[in-house]
Amino acid sequence: MQIGLTGMATLSWPGLLKLRAENASSPKSERKSIIMVWLPGGLSHVDTYDPKPDASSEYRGPFKTIKTKVSGTIFTELLPMNAKIADKFTLVRSMNQTAGGHPAGTMQMFSGDPDTRDKPKPRFPDWMSVAHYLRSKEGGRDNPLPNYIGVPAASPEYSSAAYLGDAYAPFAVSDDPNRPNFQVPNIGLTDTSEARRLSDRLALRRSLDTLERAFDLEGELGALDEFEAQAATLLTNPKTRDAFDLSKEDAATRDRYGRNRWGQQLLLARRLVEAGVEIVTSNLNGPLCGRVQNWDDHAVNHHQFEALRFRMPTYDRCVSALIEDIYSRGLDKKVLVIVTGEFGRTPKISFDRSTGPGDASGPTGTLQPGRDHWPRAFTSLWAGGGIQTGGVIGASDKRGEDVVERPCNANDFLATIYHHLGIDYTKTTINDLNGRPVHIVANGRAIPELVS
């Protein structure tokens, strides 16, 4: 247990108490940053990265397949830009988990919770807040930016810091970064008179705040000082504002990501990891998904194939841009990019009546094709992080229904992430509210091909 003085200052008090009770070994592997691009509702694997051109028409969608940069690997025509850089990422086509609902499925992917029942609130902290917590414990970080930022947070309704406490929840950027007057609350006051007033207030408080000299042994007031200083820096330091300022990016780069919400979200994510933020998630949801604003393409919600035609060009552009950018800026060893949702979509096409008109959904009552929840097999994408790319790990069967090779579950997914963060997932436990040590990964093993 080694904590420097600077570390003390950034630690919260219960954090310190928990640390004493823990059995965390000090990780030795190189620490990396992670960007997780989250597709809430789940990507239809068979219509995108894991096409099944030989399946019967009850299964097969209308999309043709295309060749990719990697010989032998094919995608559907929805992913032309991804196909061109298929050598820069690796796919896991054998992802699977056991929960069929959005809450339980997301919780399983985020925290490894094996309970397949949908619960209103997570029981366990998600990997992002665990990483945030363990990073804070290490201390020694002198970057004023929050270390876990959601642009915006991945599935905020199903993710949680649970017993770690909200101090480890993400700093959430909810505004649309593509808006010309995009603003991040509490970051860099733009109004100069506001900023001046805050400086005056801080100065006045400094001269009136005399109590701490008397008692600051436990580091609690020190921690508070540190957060106050960080908050003041966030509010007043132009450099912290710069990290969020997309106008500092050249126009060509902004265009390459796509001048839309998702594109600029992912550009912002890249900008933040470049500025030293270590845990970034980005939720690809909202109107760019279609009528119901997520990837939940049941026939009642969306016309599955219209929905994909509607959203995939935006997706294809922004995700390929992010991956390319990570490599062209030499961040590919330091930054791991993951793209996934909580499950795939049912390979067998179902038909139902639309419950409402809108983007990618016909008028109410229109019979349209959809796909339901499918946790038994789906695909996740991994890039950067120093991993070997251009590969495909595992396989689903000829219809995309079940994993037939190298199954990888949510625990393996989490173990791989922790490995890249330099966190020893085999030993690290965190005490829950009952003081019981809980493993951050129950029974997983980092996917060997992804940890090189």
Add this chain to the structure above:
Amino acid sequence: MSRFLLIPCVWLLLCLRLHAEDPLSFVRDIQPILTKSGCNAGACHAKAITGQRGFRLSVLGFEPEEDYEAIVKQCKGRRVFPPAPEESLIVTKATAILPHTGGKKLEPDSEMYQTLVRWIAEGTPYTQPDEPTLVQIVTEPSRISMKPNSDLQLKVTARYSDGSLRDVTKLALFEANDSAMASASENGLVKSLDLPGNVAVMIRYGGQVSVCSITIPLGAPTDQMPPEKNFIDQHVFANLKQIGIPPSTICDDSTFLRRVSLDIAGRLPTIDETKAFLADKSSEKRDRAVEQILHSPDYADYFANKWTALLKNQRADAADITANFAFHAWMRDNLLANTPYDQLVREILASTGTIVSNPPVAWFKRVKESTTQVEDVAQLFLGVRMQCAQCHHHPFERWTQAEYYHLAAFFSQIGRKATTVAGEDLIYHKRGIAQTEHRKTRVMLKPAGLGEPPLDIAPDDDPRLALADWMSKKDNPFFAKALVNRYWKHFFKRGLIEPEDDLRDTNPPTNPELLDALAKHFIDSDYDLKSIVRVIAQSHTYQFSAVPNEHNAIDRQAFSHFYPKRLTAEELLDSIDMTTASKTDFADLPPGTRAISLPDNSYTKASPFLKVFGRPDNASVCECERVQSASLAQSLHLMNAADVKAKLTANNGRAERLSKAEAPTVEGIREVYLAAFSREPTEEERRIAEEFIGRPRIDAQDKPIEAALAKRMAFEDFLWAIVNTKEFLFNH
């Protein structure tokens, strides 16, 4: 002296030698090696359900039969190979001769290695004929004083049923209960660190536990003690003298009044209360203030908030509002009426009827499973954490799985009948024999209190009443202690036992005499909750200044000075409202309702302020669900959030009113100090504030701002600075 020691040592050596030649047994000789090497740790082969790579052991070796089966019989017997013992899988893996994910756990040729190999060579016997069983382990010394930064070697002796002894120091496990104070190596070498106080090292071997209690004295002079006000001071001061930590002085009147109002009523004193208290010259005024606050309804509001959170008054559905309001009101009214604690607990855990007719029934609406009922009752009212024992023997405790199910049997006859209100059942006693099935043995077990023989309860009697009877018996070892320790922590930030609801032999109190005396006081008062609050708040120990003297800054557990506490989310919101003279509106409640009086958790979700400052969601029976730690989000919130800004600038708020007042600015400054800190500003503070407020202001275009507006803005800024000071954020 040395001669006396020598004799048992020689005798022990003889015993050891004798044992070394004895044939080996799995239970006596091998299981401790597996535990010591960490094979059966939760992280390794004792991982729930799966074990590790198909090899599964019981947690910390509490189930030797299962473990024997796993080692000797499973895996087609490959794990042990008597013809060539060194080639047994269990040996080659543990020594990492074959790849082992867990790494090297045994050094080849170590004593443990030799024992393991010899046991395999001897044909892997489970036990020896007439093998004596382990009765007890004894640690020497069991109580000692150690200088800071010094070493102490512990010795652990196992005693068997035939009276034989064995030195098991090398095979025992050691763990200090406060690693900031002392560490214990795997060989039982204890190192004390810098901090003075009391620390315990827990020793485990073969399912038995023992403790070494260590005092680390500071050794500073303690000849200048304040007078003892009551028995609390007597015990605290005795401990301080023993450790050599001189206490801080008694705090001033302003600090006392603010502290005691926050701790008993959850709010700042009003300006009028402060003025009256400061003007009062009577020597009894502090005792009287405690009495007055205790008598006020604010006391009931504040403690109802604490208890309803722990009793999970949770709004899962909009329709829960009636039940939640009823339960909260019931709790509040009982606290106000000062219903004896044993009665209060009885009415909750043995409640019958519907929520409308009997509000404590609401607890059974929230806590439905009998496992959760037994675990919550044990943790909340007995300070015993039974969760582990549902599935395996508690690793640090004497509680077995059987005791868990004996306790659960008290809840086995709860009848439920649906009512017309969705989700709300009528709770009744279902006639029948109270018993619960042991999860592993499948034997039906009758109700029994912890450490008590099973009870025969007639089918017509509600077993929960028998549980309440046992809990409130004057000699119950847990009930009173758990409450007084919880309340002690409420006032002093740190329990005499930490965590406050984890009472066990291996986690002794830092001041056992004090805990006993508090429990006795509580029992003798017939479980009078106000009486325990009164005796604490009136003690001089509670009234020590937070400002340390030249010696005691280092003290964290002997209560030689007051440990400042950050205001809770509700206290802080109410305090900001009081200081800025603004109000917060809460849904479905009359205007002016304070955060401390909120009946359930639905308001936490609705209020960004309460959420960010850690108001709990009423989901856990543990007070630790309330997060009191600082965070970046909190600092940002206080500095810049819309709701706080609105309070500073509120129409008819204090800033506006003071900026328009005819009285001189300095009167406004005094008023703010009295409201926020219950004290007058110092000369220096007055000067700084006056200068700040009088300063001319310019706008964004560097034009002067008109005087009236400038003055209002200045008071807003002044209030901002005040509520952002640590003196405001902390109860000190």
